[in-house]
Amino acid sequence: MKTILMSFKPHIYDRLSTGDKIFEYRRQYSDEPTLVYMYVSSPLMKIKGRLDLGKRIDIKKWKEEYADNAEVQKRIDKYMTNYKYAMPVLFFQETTSISLRQLQKDFDKFVVPQSYYYLDNYAELLSYITKNIEVVGNKKMNDFTYALPNHICLQY
Numbered sequence: 001m002k003t004i005l006m007s008f009k010p011h012i013y014d015r016l017s018t019g020d021k022i023f024e025y026r027r028q029y030s031d032e033p034t035l036v037y038m039y040v041s042s043p044l045m046k047i048k049g050r051l052d053l054g055k056r057i058d059i060k061k062w063k064e065e066y067a068d069n070a071e072v073q074k075r076i077d078k079y080m081t082n083y084k085y086a087m088p089v090l091f092f093q094e095t096t097s098i099s100l101r102q103l104q105k106d107f108d109k110f111v112v113p114q115s116y117y118y119l120d121n122y123a124e125l126l127s128y129i130t131k132n133i134e135v136v137g138n139k140k141m142n143d144f145t146y147a148l149p150n151h152i153c154l155q156y
Contacts (some may be wrong), residue, residue, distance in 0.1 A: 001032065001033050001034060001035055002030050002032060002033075002034045002035070002118060002120055003034065003035045003036075003037070003118070003119045003120055003126060004030075004034050004035075004036050004037070004116045004117065004118050004119055005036075005037050005039055005047070005113050005116060005117055005119055005125075005129075006036045006037070006038060006039065006051075006113065006115070006116035007039045007040075007041055007112060007113050007114065007115060007116065008038050008039065008040055008041065009040075009041055010040055010041065010042075010043070010044055011156065012156060013038060013040045013044075013048070013049065015156050016038075016049075016051065016089060016092050017049065017092055017094065017140070019092065019140055019142055020156075021089065021154070021156055022088065022089050022142045022144065022147055022151050023086040023087065023088055023089065023147075023151060023152070024051070024053060024086070024087045024089055025059075025079060025082075025083040025085065025086050025087075025153075026083060026084070026085055026087070026115065026116075027082065027083055027084050027085075027115075028084070028085075028115075029056045029084075029085045029087060030056070030118075031055065031056055032055060033052065033053060033054050033055055033090075034052075034053045034087075035050065035051075035052055036050060036051040036052070036053055036116075037049075037050055037119065037129055037133070038050065038051060039112060039113060041112075044097075045099065045100040045101075046097040046098060046099045046100060047095075047097060047098045047103070047129060047133065048094075048095060048096075048097040048098075049092065049093065049094055049095050050092070050093040050095055050133075050135075051089055051090075051091065051092055051093075052089075052090040052091045052093075053087040053088065053089060053090065054087060054088040054089075054090050055087070055088075056085040056086070056087050057085060057086045057087070057088070058084065058085060059076060059079060059080055059083060059084060059085065059086055059153070060080075062076055062086070062149075062152055062153075063076050063077075063080070066149050066152070069149055072149045072152050072153070075152060075153035075154065075155075076152065076153050078153065079153040086152075086153075088142070088144060088147075089142055090141070090142060091139040091140060091141045091142065092139070092140045092142075093135050093136075093137075093139045093140070094135070094136040094137055095133045095134060095135055095136055096132075096133055096134045096136060097133075098129065098132050098133060100112065106128065107124075107125060107128070110125070
């Protein structure tokens with residue numbers, strides 16, 4: 001399993017934390033499950049939270065699978081202009097936080113990911129994050145029993 005640092009806007013973080021958003025969409029993504037440390041952008045500007053993302057799904061497969069559902073087709077078409085893959089959010093875990101200021105103080109070359117980057121390539125940063133982040137509360141597991149097609153390509 002790969003470990004990454006991924007950027008999220010605060011309103012997306014909120015949707016992920018409540019379980020309202022159960023798929024994450026990206027143009028490019030690893031073809032294996034990943035543990036994600038969440039960097040939440042301005043105004044929070046901190047690492048706060050973890051996700052476990054399942055194996056990616058090519059959105060084109062949904063287009064074929066739901067060919068008879070006009071509403072889902074419309075949503076998929078809109079998403080396909082910006083995204084290629086959907087990853088199921090298996091769980092969300094709230095954590096303590098590390099501020100951008102602290103990250104830049106401790107790692108003078110720290111750069112906030114525009115989308116994401118693999119922490120496996122930055123052993124020192126990964127070690128720092130795992131030592132300075134503590135889980136808070138229980139994991140919030142997502143139930144995909146009724147997820148499809150209702151949660152496909154929803155706007156947030």
